[in-house]
Amino acid sequence: MSEYVIQTENLVKFFDGRCVLNGIDLKVPEGCIYGLLGRNGAGKTTIIRILLGLEPGTRGKSMVLGVSSWQLPVSVLGQIGYVAEGHNLIPNYSVRRIVELYKGLSARWSEQFFRRLIETFRLPMERKVSQLSRGMRAQLNLSLAMATEPKLLILDDPTLGLDTVSRRQFLELAIELISRNGRTILFCSHILSDVERIADRVGMLRAGKLVVDCELEEMKRRVRKLRVIFDDEPPREFPITEIIAQKRQGREVTISVANWNQHKQTILNTFKPASCTDIPMTLEEIFIECTASGSNAPVDYEQGEPICSH
Amino acid sequence: MFTLIIREIEDNRLFFIGALILAIIFSGLFFWMLYNGAYDDVTFAALPFWNAMFGMLIFSGMGAVQMYLDRRRKISALLATLAVSRNKIFAARVIAGILLVFIGLIPLLEITVTAVLARSVEPAHSVRLLYPEISIPVFLLGFACYCIGLQAGWTSNQLTAALGALGLSFILFSVILIKVFGWEIYAILVFLISACLIRAWYKFSTAAF
Numbered sequence: 157m158s159e160y161v162i163q164t165e166n167l168v169k170f171f172d173g174r175c176v177l178n179g180i181d182l183k184v185p186e187g188c189i190y191g192l193l194g195r196n197g198a199g200k201t202t203i204i205r206i207l208l209g210l211e212p213g214t215r216g217k218s219m220v221l222g223v224s225s226w227q228l229p230v231s232v233l234g235q236i237g238y239v240a241e242g243h244n245l246i247p248n249y250s251v252r253r254i255v256e257l258y259k260g261l262s263a264r265w266s267e268q269f270f271r272r273l274i275e276t277f278r279l280p281m282e283r284k285v286s287q288l289s290r291g292m293r294a295q296l297n298l299s300l301a302m303a304t305e306p307k308l309l310i311l312d313d314p315t316l317g318l319d320t321v322s323r324r325q326f327l328e329l330a331i332e333l334i335s336r337n338g339r340t341i342l343f344c345s346h347i348l349s350d351v352e353r354i355a356d357r358v359g360m361l362r363a364g365k366l367v368v369d370c371e372l373e374e375m376k377r378r379v380r381k382l383r384v385i386f387d388d389e390p391p392r393e394f395p396i397t398e399i400i401a402q403k404r405q406g407r408e409v410t411i412s413v414a415n416w417n418q419h420k421q422t423i424l425n426t427f428k429p430a431s432c433t434d435i436p437m438t439l440e441e442i443f444i445e446c447t448a449s450g451s452n453a454p455v456d457y458e459q460g461e462p463i464c465s466h
Numbered sequence: 467m468f469t470l471i472i473r474e475i476e477d478n479r480l481f482f483i484g485a486l487i488l489a490i491i492f493s494g495l496f497f498w499m500l501y502n503g504a505y506d507d508v509t510f511a512a513l514p515f516w517n518a519m520f521g522m523l524i525f526s527g528m529g530a531v532q533m534y535l536d537r538r539r540k541i542s543a544l545l546a547t548l549a550v551s552r553n554k555i556f557a558a559r560v561i562a563g564i565l566l567v568f569i570g571l572i573p574l575l576e577i578t579v580t581a582v583l584a585r586s587v588e589p590a591h592s593v594r595l596l597y598p599e600i601s602i603p604v605f606l607l608g609f610a611c612y613c614i615g616l617q618a619g620w621t622s623n624q625l626t627a628a629l630g631a632l633g634l635s636f637i638l639f640s641v642i643l644i645k646v647f648g649w650e651i652y653a654i655l656v657f658l659i660s661a662c663l664i665r666a667w668y669k670f671s672t673a674a675f
Contacts, residue, residue: 208547211674234549244540260469261548304548 160219161186161308161340162207167216169202169364176202178364179216184357189341191355191372193348195447198361200344201241204312207342208238221308234263237306239314241344243293247286251279251296262304270303276325290317298326309341315350323347327354352439362447368414372439379442380416381435384409384424391427396420401445410435412445470550470558474532481528481566485521489572492517496573517604519639521570522611526635528566529615530628532559533666537620543675552671560663563616567608571601606655607642611635613662620669 162184169177177199184190194200205211206218209228218225221232228236245254259265274281277295285293294317301309315323331354345351351358358375360368368375379400384390390409398414407430413420424432437445475482536542545555618630638658642651 205674210543210546212672230549230551230554233547233551236547238547240543240547244544246539246541246544248539257469257473258548261545261550263549 159186160184161188161221162190162342163217163219164203164207164213165217167203167206167218168214169199169206169211170214176364177206177213180361180364180366182359182366182369184340184342186340188357189343189355191351191358192342192344192361193351193358193368193443193447194344194361198447199364200361201312203361204238204310204342204344208236208310209233231263234304235307237301237304237309239294239297239301239309239311241312241316243290243297243317245285245293245297245300248284250282250284251288252281254285254296255281255300258300258304264305266303266305269305270299273299273302273329276329277322291319291322294318295322295326298329302329307339309339311341311343311345313344313346315345315347323350348438348440348443358439360443360446367446368442375442376437376439378415379412379437379445381410381412381437381441381445382424383431383433383435384411384429385431386427387430394424394427396423412437414446467554467558470545470555471561474558474562475565477535478528478532478562478566481524481531482569484524485566485569486572488517488520488524489569492573493576496576517570517573521567521608522635522639523632525563525567525570525608525611526615526618526632529563529612529617530619530630531615532563533616533619533670534621540675542670546675553667556667556670559616563612564609567605567612570608571605603652603655606652606659607638610638610655610658610662613659613666614638616666617662620666620673 160183162182164180164182167177167180167182168175180199180203182192182203192200192203202211206213207220207225209225212226220228221235223229223232246257249257255270273295277292277299279288279292279296279299285296288296294314298311298314301311315326318326327350341354343351343355352372355372357371358368359366368379370378386407386409388407390404390407394411396411396413397420400412400414401410402412403410542552542555546552614630614634618626618634621630638655641654
């Protein structure tokens with residue numbers, strides 16, 4: 157357990173009889189920036205809430221810094237920084253009062269770092285939180301979380317509502333934080349270019365299941381999109397496992413396959429295609445292929461195995 | 467812990483101001499009666515008792531508002547992500563409630579001190595007996611109202627919180643009017659306080675924020 161800052165085993169969560177998380181096995185090593193991706197309602201925020209002890213899991217284990225997340229002691233909570241989706245800061249408090257509250261209740265507080273962030277974001281200290289724009293609330297929330305110098309920083313869609321400049325500032329700060337020894341970040345975002353920029357490992361959730369869990373570069377290498385053209389009618393189906401998506405148009409078939417390897421290449425070659433072209437994919441394209449409702453879930457998905465894993 | 471208690475007091479300062487105003491009104495009334503020679507043993511019992519009765523609205527109101535606004539503004543959802551346990555958040559809330567109820571006892575304190583200083587009461591009504599006879603029931607009643615509010619306020623429905631707190635407090639008030647203070651009432655109040663506190667704490671400590 158101790159080599160991972162976050163570890164869940166067969167984590168299941170039901171809400172009103174509906175399965176939101178279905179056997180999640182998530183492992184986030186120390187010093188890693190982990191990008192957790194998924195469409196709306198895929199279960200990202202639920203995982204985070206369970207990890208923070210705000211919500212109990214229905215079944216399975218969830219550990220943060222080696223401790224069960226439902227009973228996180230104050231000493232462990234003091235090592236976690238959290239930026240919530242929607243930035244749920246107390247709306248009727250002034251910025252100054254929220255800052256004082258954080259100072260008083262945090263295990264550590266870096267006044268120097270916080271001052272730097274406040275000056276960078278130009279946050280008005282006397283204004284009420286409810287009077288701040290969504291972007292300013294995001295900046296305040298981020299500044300507060302970062303000033304506590306957390307060992308683990310959990311960010312739930314933190315750049316939502318930020319303009320391009322602020323987003324860039326945020327990403328640079330996140331990179332600065334990670335560059336300090338031993339910092340780990342769990343990062344959920346809908347802005348995949350942000351994740352691509354800073355994450356070194358990604359997980360993708362689809363309908364409550366973790367369908368991808370591997371290093372970003374590894375995933376880009378192993379998830380392949382191929383345009384295959386045949387001289388005649390293409391075969392009805394390919395005996396290749398882990399096909400994520402398939403599109404047919406006349407003699408042309410475009411297939412996206414997970415865990416691409418020489419063995420799968422050999423199988424494809426037996427159909428003697430006229431040409432086979434590799435189409436480069438961005439993280440966004442991989443995400444769409446893996447999480448779109450129309451995509452074919454490979455056999456391994458159904459068995460609960462992610463495309464790539466540790 | 468101190469930060470949490472201060473936060474509770476600042477957030478609910480209107481209730482503290484209300485309790486203080488009420489205490490001032492009843493103190494003024496007492497001194498006016500004292501000046502006009504219109505106070506007797508009945509005044510000793512009646513003034514703080516009525517003070518607590520009016521305070522009942524403030525006490526139960528604060529309990530309900532603390533819990534209701536906590537859910538609505540997701541205050542504990544924020545606090546619980548800092549280096550604070552749920553038990554501490556709840557304890558700070560209750561300590562703020564106890565402080566509020568103590569403010570309700572200010573007139574009683576004044577009456578007792580004045581009585582002792584003026585030596586105008588019989589030894590039987592001296593400070594030794596005044597406290598167990600008046601301050602304990604008044605404190606228990608006020609604190610019970612607060613706990614009822616605390617228990618009723620943990621709902622997402624504003625009307626349920628308000629009516630629940632007020633309704634239960636009035637039932638309690640009626641029972642005391644009928645039965646008058648006695649050991650049975652003490653037992654009922656202690657039981658009610660324990661039940662409300664345990665239930666509110668259990669709901670709070672196991673809730674999904």
